[in-house]
Amino acid sequence: MNKIFTILLCLSMICVSQSCDNDEIGEYTPLPKLHLGETFKYQCIPENYVQLAYDTLGKVAVLNFYKEEITDLDYINYDEHTCTFSFHKGETAKYKISWDYQSETNSIRFIYSQNGMWYRMNNSKNEYILEANDGMAIRAVAYRASYDLLNVTVYRFRIEEYEEK
Numbered sequence: 001m002n003k004i005f006t007i008l009l010c011l012s013m014i015c016v017s018q019s020c021d022n023d024e025i026g027e028y029t030p031l032p033k034l035h036l037g038e039t040f041k042y043q044c045i046p047e048n049y050v051q052l053a054y055d056t057l058g059k060v061a062v063l064n065f066y067k068e069e070i071t072d073l074d075y076i077n078y079d080e081h082t083c084t085f086s087f088h089k090g091e092t093a094k095y096k097i098s099w100d101y102q103s104e105t106n107s108i109r110f111i112y113s114q115n116g117m118w119y120r121m122n123n124s125k126n127e128y129i130l131e132a133n134d135g136m137a138i139r140a141v142a143y144r145a146s147y148d149l150l151n152v153t154v155y156r157f158r159i160e161e162y163e164e165k
Contacts, residue, residue: 030083031064036154044148052111052118052141060141061150063108071159084113085159086137094162097138098127103152106142110157113137129162 029047034040040063049059067078067085075089087095099110110121110128114136121128121138130138140157142150 028081030081031061031150033064033066034152034154035066036069036157039153040150042150044144044150049144053116054118059144060109061144063140063142063152063154065140065154065157070157073159073161076159082139084137084139086135087132088134090134092131092133094164095130095132096127096158096160096162097121097130098156098158098160099140099154100126100156101152101154103142105145105149105151107145108140108142108152108154110138110140 027047028050029045031042031044031048044061048061050062051059062083064080064083065078067076070078070085075087077086077088078084079086087093097110097112101108111118112121112130112132113119114133121130130136138159140154142152
């Protein structure tokens with residue numbers, strides 16, 4: 001009787017473990033890179049989304065850019081897996097972050113991180129003056145839209161040193 005119970009227990013554990021494998025979500029997958037000025041249409045999959053820790057509005061897809069189109073500052077690094085620009089100048093400095101985009105289906109936000117938290121930069125002027133320390137980061141995100149279709153044209157996204165007048 002104990003052998004039959006043990007065999008049934010093992011079989012049920014195998015069935016449960018296999019059903020869990022089918023439900024697992026895969027690893028994060030960055031979006032393909034987009035060029036400034038070109039319309040970017042992409043059908044997102046669940047692996048394209050991340051949840052921002054501070055945000056209750058839902059999951060976002062992080063837009064993926066070509067660094068040379070966004071900045072020519074050599075002390076700004078670009079991580080192609082997280083699609084994040086990070087500052088490594090060695091001192092605190094001010095930067096002008098500017099953007100212009102059009103999207104009928106997605107809400108786009110330009111955000112920066114400080115001490116592990118993400119903050120929105122969006123304002124009515126489509127630019128933001130950021131005082132950045134080493135390790136701070138910037139990225140652009142698109143909130144999940146119906147049908148998971150990402151449809152956006154980013155005309156400008158620029159990171160440059162800011163000099164007060």
